Amino acid sequence: MFAGPYGMIAIMGAGVGGGWRRLWSWRGRDESALAEIEADITAFGEALDVHPFSPGQPGATDEMRAELARALDAYEQAKRDSAGGRTRADTLDVLRALDDGRHALACLDALLAGRPLPERLPLCYFDARHGRAVQQVSWTPPGGVARNIAVCAADTVRLAEGAGPVIARPAPSDAARVRRGGATPGSTATAAARPPQSQVSGTGSSGEQAHQLRMPPYRPAVMVFSSSGRADVRLRFEGRKGRSSRLYRLSGDGVPLTARIPLLGNRTIAFHVFADGGRDAWTATAAPLREVPRFHDEINGRGSDVVHYRGEPGPGVLHYAGPGRIELEALDDRLAYWATVAESRAGECTFQWPGRGYYQVRSAGAWSLSAMGRTEDS
Structure with missing residues (x-):
């Protein structure tokens, strides 16, 4: 559960992260690959069974319980996706779900130990089965333009050495995409x-x-x-x-x-x-x-964004240095628009925070939000 400005709502989900121990070449009905997927699902289920965290234990927080819920949901999603299991797309769905669950457990472990949450990077650009990306690199596809992409450790080395990445199918060039319409x-x-x-x-x-x-x-x-x-x-x-x-x-x-x-x-x-x-x-x-930035006293940003205010109801200050108008909108339990809290042009204005929850900033430039007086997280 988590507290928004409009009450308590349940969060169910899966984080992302972790990696995979194996890499296989895909074939339409590669039974060995399917067996490895089933083994990975079983291993993750066992990791959930033996994890020492209990939602009712002393010191357990809503954030810890949410991470456990995400891990459990990811496990169930992996089992559902594996029911098809006969196409490459089915395989990647299972791998992504397992990756979600592993990272959720890693976040839970970090919260229990009082450590920062592990950094999140996307899956490898060239093939999700490579696992978690470790670095952003510049890459130019054949016939295309240079772009920054996130790649796994192995592909980072291959690209640095001038070799091509390992991918399931050759990545189409920009020119090839045009030829195909x-x-x-x-x-x-x-x-x-x-x-x-x-x-x-x-x-x-x-x-x-x-x-x-x-x-x-x-x-x-x-x-x-x-x-x-x-x-x-x-x-x-x-x-x-x-x-x-x-x-x-x-x-x-x-x-x-x-x-x-x-x-x-x-x-x-x-x-x-x-x-x-x-x-x-x-x-x-x-x-x-959890990807939404949290704050109690002050936060800065540029353009439109979503923020998580963790302070108490009370006066706040909005400072805007961009063109046009800026609007601060309170979001409901589904993250849909609920009410406009503040709107202004360049300069500073005061407003009232309704309470803890998620807020949408709409602007075209630099802004800052703050609470007047120090607030504490309960």
């Missing part, structure tokens, strides 16, 4: 429909191309959108209702960005990317609420 990253041509994924990447503007992001099994959830470049990025979502889910301007002052956006939907989220003046690589990932 698709769109290059950053083009405005309509691309062939792609299966929804829990992580989507591209370069520059997508124009009319709709990217398909698969909703995670847990709710609520956010999209973490990151770009290593300095373009002014806007996202437009299809079929969303409510003012907090249609159009987002993520950065307005020309710096690399990482922003969070509420994910409202059932299975698939369709969105378009518009990046003015740049063809920089970007990544959009479905993520649990």
Whole structure:
């Protein structure tokens, strides 16, 4: 359970992280690969069974219980996904679920030991079966343009030595995508429909191309959108209702960005990317609420973002240094728009915090939020 400004709600989900011990080449009905998947599911289930944490033990917190719930949900999701288990897509779904669960347990262990939560990186760009990425590198696909991607340790070494990455199928060049009727990253041509994924990447503007992001099994959830470049990025979502889910301007002052956006939907989220003046690589990932930055007294940011206020109800200060207007919106238990808390132009304004919970900042430039007087986390 967690406390929002409107009461207590349950969180069910899975984190991401960890890695895999083995790598196999995929074949349509590779029984040895399926056997290894089943063994991994069994091993993770055993790790859950023997884990010493109990939700009712002294000192247990809501955050610890949420991480355990995410691990359990990931285990159940892996079992459901393995029921198909006869295609490469089925295999990757199982691996991602197990990876989610392993990282949830790692976060639980960190909370129990009083350590910072483990850093999260996406799965390897070239093949999710490689496991967790360890580094961002620059890579140029054949016939394409240079982009920053997250890769596993093995591919980091291969690329540094001038060798190619290990991938299940050759990565199509940008030119090849055009020949097949698709769109290059950053083009405005309509691309062939792609299966929804829990992580989507591209370069520059997508124009009319709709990217398909698969909703995670847990709710609520956010999209973490990151770009290593300095373009002014806007996202437009299809079929969303409510003012907090249609159009987002993520950065307005020309710096690399990482922003969070509420994910409202059932299975698939369709969105378009518009990046003015740049063809920089970007990544959009479905993520649990722990990816939202928390604060008690003060937080700074740029462009639109989601923040988690952990202070008490009371007066607050909003300072804005960007163009146009800025709005601070309170979100409900589903991360949908609930009420506008503050709105202003450049300068400083005061407002009232309704209480702890998640808030949406909508702006095109630099901002800061603070509570007037020190608050304490209970």
